[in-house]
Amino acid sequence: xxxxxxxxxxxxxxxxxxxxxxxxxxxxxxxxxxxxxxxxxxxxxxxxxxxxxxxxxxxxxxxxxxxxxxxxxxxxxxxxxxxxxxxxxxxxxxxxxxxxxxxxxxxxxxxxxxxxxxxxxxxxxxxxxxxxxxxxxxxxxxxxxxxxxxxxxx
Numbered sequence: 001x002x003x004x005x006x007x008x009x010x011x012x013x014x015x016x017x018x019x020x021x022x023x024x025x026x027x028x029x030x031x032x033x034x035x036x037x038x039x040x041x042x043x044x045x046x047x048x049x050x051x052x053x054x055x056x057x058x059x060x061x062x063x064x065x066x067x068x069x070x071x072x073x074x075x076x077x078x079x080x081x082x083x084x085x086x087x088x089x090x091x092x093x094x095x096x097x098x099x100x101x102x103x104x105x106x107x108x109x110x111x112x113x114x115x116x117x118x119x120x121x122x123x124x125x126x127x128x129x130x131x132x133x134x135x136x137x138x139x140x141x142x143x144x145x146x147x148x149x150x151x152x153x154x
Contacts, residue, residue, distance in 0.1 A: 001050070003076075005032035005043045010139060014045065014076050020095035023117035026140035027097055028076075031089065033139065039082040045091070048074035054088050058100055061112060061154050068125055072096055084108075095120035102154065110150035118142050 003014055007029040012021040015028070032043035048055050054077040062068040072094035079088040086102040095117030102110045114126060118141035122132060132144035 002044050002046050005029055005045060007033035007036065007043075007139060014047065015091065017073075018075065018093045018095055018117075020117045020119040023119050023141060024091060024095045024097070026137065027095075027115055027117050027143060028091055030137045030139040030143070031097070031099075035082070035087075041080065041082050043078065045076040045078045045089070048077050048090065051077050051079065054079040055090055057154065058088050058090050058098060058112075061100055061150060062098070064152060064154070065112070065150055066129070066148060068129075070096065070098070070123065071125060072123065094123060096123055100150075102150065111147050112150060113147040114145060116144040 005028055010025050010029045012025040015021045015024050018024050028045070035041040035043050055074055062070065070092060072092035074090050075093055076091045077089060084104050086104060088100045090098050097115040099113045101113065114130065116122060116132060130146040132146045135143050135145065137143050
């Protein structure tokens with residue numbers, strides 16, 4: 001069942017099984033606030049098993065581009081289009097959030113972003129390959145993030 005993410009009253013709905021549920025909820029709310037403020041888009045998530053096409057698209061990009069397979073269980077996903085950009089997110093039980101920003105126009109920005117909830121370790125499948133920069137968020141505490149540019153067509 002879809003859930004509209006509230007960034008004013010942050011909730012762990014759908015994320016309760018995560019050992020860092022509060023931080024992951026803050027991270028999810030941070031993303032919701034960004035899309036509402038920048039694009040006037042309502043950030044709505046769905047349990048991962050109810051939107052397999054979103055999860056499969058992200059999983060395929062990770063595998064094809066960098067041979068990355070995420071070990072953690074996916075909890076929620078969202079996929080939408082804003083201003084010519086296809087966006088997709090997956091929130092994992094470990095506290096990891098992965099997003100894909102894929103401009104529909106050729107030759108524009110396309111990237112995969114990783115964000116780690118406060119309190120989680122860098123996943124083993126990402127640790128040797130990426131350096132994570134820190135940023136502070138009122139909703140999510142300290143977020144560590146990294147990214148890579150997508151080279152192929154997806």
